[in-house]
Amino acid sequence: MTKSEIRIPRFDAYERVMHWMAALSFLYATLTGLAIWSPKLYWLAGVFGGGFVIRGTHPWSGVLFSAVIGWMFARWAKTMGLDSDDKVWLTKMDKYITHQHGALPESGRFNAGQKMLFWSQVVTALLLFASGIVMWFPEWMPRSLRLIAIAMHPLAAIGSISGIIVHIYMGTAAVPHSMRAMLRGWVVPEWARFHHPKWYRQWRDSTNIR
Amino acid sequence: MIVAKLIDTTLCIGCKACEVACQEWNDQEYTLGTFDGSYQTMPDLAPNFWNLIKFNEVEKNGGTSWLMSKYQCMHCADAGCIAACPAPGAIVQLANGTVDFAHDNCIGCGYCITGCPFDVPKLSPTTKKVYKCTLCSDRTAVGLEPACIKTCPTNCLTFGERDEMIRVADIRTRELKADGFKDAGVYNPQGVGGTNVIYVLNDVKQPESYGLPKDPVIPWTVQLWKGPMKVLGTLAFVGAILGAFFHFVIYGPQDPEVHGHDEE
Numbered sequence: 069m070t071k072s073e074i075r076i077p078r079f080d081a082y083e084r085v086m087h088w089m090a091a092l093s094f095l096y097a098t099l100t101g102l103a104i105w106s107p108k109l110y111w112l113a114g115v116f117g118g119g120f121v122i123r124g125t126h127p128w129s130g131v132l133f134s135a136v137i138g139w140m141f142a143r144w145a146k147t148m149g150l151d152s153d154d155k156v157w158l159t160k161m162d163k164y165i166t167h168q169h170g171a172l173p174e175s176g177r178f179n180a181g182q183k184m185l186f187w188s189q190v191v192t193a194l195l196l197f198a199s200g201i202v203m204w205f206p207e208w209m210p211r212s213l214r215l216i217a218i219a220m221h222p223l224a225a226i227g228s229i230s231g232i233i234v235h236i237y238m239g240t241a242a243v244p245h246s247m248r249a250m251l252r253g254w255v256v257p258e259w260a261r262f263h264h265p266k267w268y269r270q271w272r273d274s275t276n277i278r
Numbered sequence: 279m280i281v282a283k284l285i286d287t288t289l290c291i292g293c294k295a296c297e298v299a300c301q302e303w304n305d306q307e308y309t310l311g312t313f314d315g316s317y318q319t320m321p322d323l324a325p326n327f328w329n330l331i332k333f334n335e336v337e338k339n340g341g342t343s344w345l346m347s348k349y350q351c352m353h354c355a356d357a358g359c360i361a362a363c364p365a366p367g368a369i370v371q372l373a374n375g376t377v378d379f380a381h382d383n384c385i386g387c388g389y390c391i392t393g394c395p396f397d398v399p400k401l402s403p404t405t406k407k408v409y410k411c412t413l414c415s416d417r418t419a420v421g422l423e424p425a426c427i428k429t430c431p432t433n434c435l436t437f438g439e440r441d442e443m444i445r446v447a448d449i450r451t452r453e454l455k456a457d458g459f460k461d462a463g464v465y466n467p468q469g470v471g472g473t474n475v476i477y478v479l480n481d482v483k484q485p486e487s488y489g490l491p492k493d494p495v496i497p498w499t500v501q502l503w504k505g506p507m508k509v510l511g512t513l514a515f516v517g518a519i520l521g522a523f524f525h526f527v528i529y530g531p532q533d534p535e536v537h538g539h540d541e542e
Contacts, residue, residue, distance in 0.1 A: 103364075104387060105508075107364055107365070107366045110364065110365060118385075119383075119385035122385075123386050123387050124406075163527075165525070180283045203388075203389075204431055206387075206388030206389075206401060207391070207403070211397065214392040215499045216499050217393060217497035218392050218499055218500060219503045221404075222503055222507055223507060226507070226510060227514075229515060233515065234518055234521075237526070242522070242525070242531055243531065244532075258534050259534060261534070262532075263534075
């Protein structure tokens with residue numbers, strides 16, 4: 069068999085379901101959240117059944133998203149730790165952006181950029197969850213907490229959404245075949261060796277497929 | 279014409295007729311209050327209780343002052359509830375200055391509760407919408423005075439054109455000063471652009487003793503969220519989208535076949 073017919077498993081079914089649950093709940097929470105964020109974006113509320121409806125559903129989508137982030141943390145936290153190569157990678161991120169891959173240290177299963185996205189999403193999800201609970205039940209929450217939450221929630225959301233915009237770009241146009249990895253679970257060896265050489269060698273050494 | 283309610287606290291006898299009139303006119307179901315050793319009907323305003331006489335007991339000059347003050351929506355010129363509200367048309371400011379909630383448009387998020395420096399709006403657990411004093415907009419629209427004003431037996435409450443109310447309040451303040459209340463004054467806080475409910479207090483330097491905040495303003499976190507943070511968010515979102523697009527235009531995809539890789 070030729071190399072491009074070999075399929076390296078990248079994301080198993082659990083990880084794919086996990087990722088897309090996070091993605092769908094995030095998308096829903098983002099669009100409904102933007103509707104309540106600014107009166108100028110309130111038209112988005114109409115898409116999802118009106119303001120009164122999304123006031124009820126937005127918090128639940130946030131709870132689901134937070135729960136999936138918790139699942140992701142349990143599954144990926146160890147893998148997402150930065151090793152010494154990753155730290156060098158981060159200082160040379162401009163080389164990654166300008167496609168000078170030769171100048172970068174080799175990446176493992178996830179590169180340092182992906183790891184930073186993971187950690188930033190964990191942090192913003194925590195902030196969003198904590199402030200979201202406060203904003204969900206204003207009648208039960210002390211005023212001082214509500215005043216903090218009302219500023220913290222959108223601020224964390226700005227960080228989170230900006231990160232995900234970049235993530236969506238990376239996963240679609242910027243890195244061909246990565247979408248297939250997340251939808252169907254596998255990549256070809258050429259892709260693995262180019263983007264994640266350390267991870268590729270681990271796979272190669274653990275199998276006799278060449 | 280901007281209208282205003284004038285509350286001369288020095289004339290309030292705590293009869294609570296205004297509470298009853300408010301409940302009656304607005305057809306509110308009475309909910310039993312909490313007895314906490316005070317003459318006050320209940321500790322705070324409620325979704326179906328928009329007008330509360332606060333009975334403030336204040337230690338002063340070796341004695342106790344029993345300060346009664348009417349507590350309701352202040353109908354601010356620069357209203358925190360409107361600043362915080364995300365649903366267009368849910369809170370409206372009428373041409374006469376009344377700040378009124380349009381419940382068809384209210385989504386019940388409760389942001390107005392946090393935006394209000396007077397902590398007035400209350401979320402109803404049954405309808406999931408927020409309620410407060412309407413300044414009897416259904417009465418003022420046809421030239422009647424609000425129900426509380428109509429019923430007040432001591433002329434503690436008056437209603438009319440705002441400038442006129444301020445003039446009356448100033449006259450009353452001068453009278454009080456002549457009577458020996460040297461700190462008497464008008465409570466019309468400028469931090470919220472002035473209010474359309476103004477008070478005459480016999481000690482304007484200590485509005486807290488009447489249960490009124492000293493220098494109410496729209497909370498800075500609400501201003502941050504509704505101001506600079508929107509600019510930041512717009513820049514971040516548009517920046518990320520345009521950045522991604524132009525990155526693709528300049529550098530294209532990261533494709534191993536294009537960039538090549540040495541065979542091992």
